[in-house]
Amino acid sequence: MDPDAVAKAFVEHYYSTFDSNRAGLATLYQDNSMLSFEGQKFQGTQSITSKLTSLPFQQCKHHITTVDCQPSGPAGGMVVFVSGNLQLAGEQHALKFSQAS
Amino acid sequence: MDPDAVAKAFVEHYYSTFDSNRAGLATLYQDNSMLSFEGQKFQGTQSITSKLTSLPFQQCKHHITTVDCQPSGPAGGMVVFVSGNLQLAGEQHALKFSQAS
DSSP states (O other): OOHHHHHHHHHHHHHHHHHHOGGGGGGGOOTTOEEEETTEEEESHHHHHHHHHTSSOSOEEEEEEEEEEEEETTTTEEEEEEEEEEEETTOSSOEEEEEEO | OOHHHHHHHHHHHHHHHHHHOGGGGGGGOOTTOEEEETTEEEESHHHHHHHHHTSSOSOEEEEEEEEEEEEETTTTEEEEEEEEEEEETTOSSOEEEEEEO
């Protein structure tokens, strides 16, 4: 399968889960996963999910603008880079966001 | 050395080179390096440097807002994520940028 298509499918799944059932992100992390979020570091499914489910907003909607990917490491992994807008419920203006994974 | 300090030093070196001597970025890429730039892919020192030196602006200044890093792969590599503002000469408003490397 085309790596770009894999990356795009993963990104769509990740953010639709984020926007509809944030606790479900737990299925997308493992115990050796790491999250760096605005300068803070979290490791492991529980720590990462706890951070993401306690963000100071409830309903949100990610609008993806770009998805780029590159192969990473010898085991067929990849780095995916995403940018877009984040609309929070009740806020007039969207925030810019970007994330690499 | 602290990985965060290494990442920060690399980022400062990368963008000060970008802003002062863009052709000098060639020393920071290798022939197996890849650049994804706004949806386009470039591989190798020459291809990457050619892209970066032909961007449609001359003088610019990157102002770094955040630097995050995570270990990547078994060989001691790391992924570095940067965000900030890009001020172009003659433009009133800065652009937002982000990059992972």
